[in-house]
Amino acid sequence: MKASKMLAPTLREVPADAEISSHKLMLRAGMMRKVASGVYTYLPLAWRSIKKIENIIREEMDNKGGQELLMPAVQPAEIWQESGRWGVYGAELWRVKDRNGRDFCLGPTHEELISVTFRNDVRSYKQLPQMLYQIQTKYRDERRPRFGLMRSREFIMKDLYSFDADEAGLSVSYDMMYDAYSRVFSRCGLDFRPVEADSGAIGGKGSHEFMALAEAGESAILYCDTCDYAATDEIAGRDPLPVAAEEMLAIEKVDTPNCASVEEVAAFLNVPTNRIVKTMYYKADEELVVVLIRGDRTINEIKLQGLLGCNELMLADNADIEQGGSKVGYLGPIGIEGVKIYADAEVPLMYNVIVGANDGERHLLNVNYQRGDFKIDQVADLRYLEEGEQCPHCHGHLKMARGIEVGQIFKLHTKYSESLHVYYTGEDGVERPVVMGCYGIGVGRTLAAVIEQSHDDDGIIWPMAVAPYQVVVIPVNDREEELVQAAGKVYDELTAAGIEVVLDDRGERAGVKFKDADLIGYPVRVTVGAKSLARGNVEVKIRKTGEMLEVPVAEIAGWISDYVKAEMAAK
Numbered sequence: 001m002k003a004s005k006m007l008a009p010t011l012r013e014v015p016a017d018a019e020i021s022s023h024k025l026m027l028r029a030g031m032m033r034k035v036a037s038g039v040y041t042y043l044p045l046a047w048r049s050i051k052k053i054e055n056i057i058r059e060e061m062d063n064k065g066g067q068e069l070l071m072p073a074v075q076p077a078e079i080w081q082e083s084g085r086w087g088v089y090g091a092e093l094w095r096v097k098d099r100n101g102r103d104f105c106l107g108p109t110h111e112e113l114i115s116v117t118f119r120n121d122v123r124s125y126k127q128l129p130q131m132l133y134q135i136q137t138k139y140r141d142e143r144r145p146r147f148g149l150m151r152s153r154e155f156i157m158k159d160l161y162s163f164d165a166d167e168a169g170l171s172v173s174y175d176m177m178y179d180a181y182s183r184v185f186s187r188c189g190l191d192f193r194p195v196e197a198d199s200g201a202i203g204g205k206g207s208h209e210f211m212a213l214a215e216a217g218e219s220a221i222l223y224c225d226t227c228d229y230a231a232t233d234e235i236a237g238r239d240p241l242p243v244a245a246e247e248m249l250a251i252e253k254v255d256t257p258n259c260a261s262v263e264e265v266a267a268f269l270n271v272p273t274n275r276i277v278k279t280m281y282y283k284a285d286e287e288l289v290v291v292l293i294r295g296d297r298t299i300n301e302i303k304l305q306g307l308l309g310c311n312e313l314m315l316a317d318n319a320d321i322e323q324g325g326s327k328v329g330y331l332g333p334i335g336i337e338g339v340k341i342y343a344d345a346e347v348p349l350m351y352n353v354i355v356g357a358n359d360g361e362r363h364l365l366n367v368n369y370q371r372g373d374f375k376i377d378q379v380a381d382l383r384y385l386e387e388g389e390q391c392p393h394c395h396g397h398l399k400m401a402r403g404i405e406v407g408q409i410f411k412l413h414t415k416y417s418e419s420l421h422v423y424y425t426g427e428d429g430v431e432r433p434v435v436m437g438c439y440g441i442g443v444g445r446t447l448a449a450v451i452e453q454s455h456d457d458d459g460i461i462w463p464m465a466v467a468p469y470q471v472v473v474i475p476v477n478d479r480e481e482e483l484v485q486a487a488g489k490v491y492d493e494l495t496a497a498g499i500e501v502v503l504d505d506r507g508e509r510a511g512v513k514f515k516d517a518d519l520i521g522y523p524v525r526v527t528v529g530a531k532s533l534a535r536g537n538v539e540v541k542i543r544k545t546g547e548m549l550e551v552p553v554a555e556i557a558g559w560i561s562d563y564v565k566a567e568m569a570a571k
């Protein structure tokens with residue numbers, strides 16, 4: 001490829017609306033352009049990298065027996081109504097009508113369509129198991145698209161669906177995909193972790209997210225410093241640690257003026273915040289509920305919502321709570337009537353705790369659940385684990401990191417096969433629902449995650465396997481015929497050797513070409529300059545290390561072929 005004819009419009013300025021490195025760099029390196037909010041054109045450089053990621057995915061899916069197909073982005077409403085998701089998916093489902101007023105959506109996912117496809121043509125246990133996948137454009141009408149390809153409204157995904165006769169078969173398919181995903185992300189050069197995850201709106205029990213570790217990540221993960229435990233902060237949990245017994249003291253009511261927060265109460269009474277129990281009122285759909293939690297802990301509303309099984313969960317309005325002498329900031333569990341009380345698992349184990357008195361600006365000391373001072377309707381794990389806590393599986397301690405979710409695998413069990421009637425006939429002649437799994441990889445997100453993990457102040461540092469091109473050849477001066485000819489010869493030789501190479505023939509100053517080479521992030525730069533050429537050499541710069549060396553012109557094609565091969569083999 002000749003740079004003079006390549007559509008790779010680099011920018012010197014950082015675009016104003018780009019917040020994270022991958023978004024900034026993809027715009028600056030001339031890889032993509034915004035068309036509308038959350039909708040992008042992938043310019044040739046990005047598209048080359050995307051195709052490489054797609055091919056890695058294809059190879060790994062095919063290796064596990066996956067069959068590629070392609071379903072439409074446009075899906076009729078009827079199949080979503082049949083699964084029950086048309087009504088519950090919300091505003092993110094991009095709904096459209098055709099000229100006859102018939103409802104469709106632009107698919108955010110394809111469980112419905114693949115189920116319908118499968119049920120019409122597969123009948124017998126003899127046809128199972130199967131794995132079907134596609135790499136396709138998906139739509140999600142995000143309220144706030146941002147971070148470039150991280151949270152866009154139109155995006156490319158690989159989605160695979162497994163169909164098995166029973167749970168044991170599903171476990172085999174799931175484990176195969178776990179392995180395939182690990183291979184895909186390793187080959188893309190990502191530093192990632194598979195973590196236990198919430199299965200969210202897709203449903204079903206059993207899920208892992210594959211997290212690329214990066215500061216810009218939207219997800220928080222907790223992982224053990226000793227064993228391989230890792231989970232998203234949404235689901236990470238552990239049994240409460242045992243508490244040393246204390247003598248239960250008599251309850252005492254004390255004035256705590258202007259102490260509406262846990263920190264203020266703790267400072268005023270000169271106690272640590274973990275001696276306090278917070279009393280929080282929530283509105284779960286229309287029902288008022290109370291949640292009790294240790295003062296230094298944070299309520300995990302995802303766990304709470306899961307426990308309550310409600311559609312909507314929010315903190316209650318002050319007007320709903322402040323009745324009688326109760327005042328927000330001074331609420332407690334004693335004397336609550338007609339409202340269900342849920343407590344995090346640590347609360348019933350605590351001795352001599354401090355709670356609000358429900359009586360003006362006062363608190364109660366030495367309250368003990370174990371003595372029957374207050375009641376709890378249900379105890380559950382309702383909090384976030386925190387960095388430094390003991391691991392749920394071993395004696396190690398938890399560390400926290402941020403991650404970009406690049407893939408997720410789910411066991412769907414029979415959720416969709418039952419609602420959409422995907423049944424097969426067993427060897428015994430009995431009809432049973434097919435047991436399904438679904439497995440997604442965000443292709444654009446993977447690309448963005450690679451850039452988040454691998455860049456510096458000058459630009460992108462591509463891992464060889466997903467670099468748009470492997471090498472750039474730069475003649476230092478386009479007016480010196482000898483250099484131009486030598487560079488052209490190196491370019492021809494590399495091309496003939498099967499290397500993906502760009503010849504920067506743009507007639508720009510060398511400095512501009514070097515800057516663009518670093519920004520675009522070619523793994524190898526070959527510079528053809530008068531001084532080294534006089535010695536029969538060209539200069540090679542390795543982007544990821546900054547290392548510079550001279551290689552004889554006669555050996556350059558062989559040298560680069562070897563380097564590219566070694567880099568492709570490296571993890």
Ligand SMILES: [Zn+2]
Nearest residue numbers: 224227391394
């Ligand atoms: Zn551990």
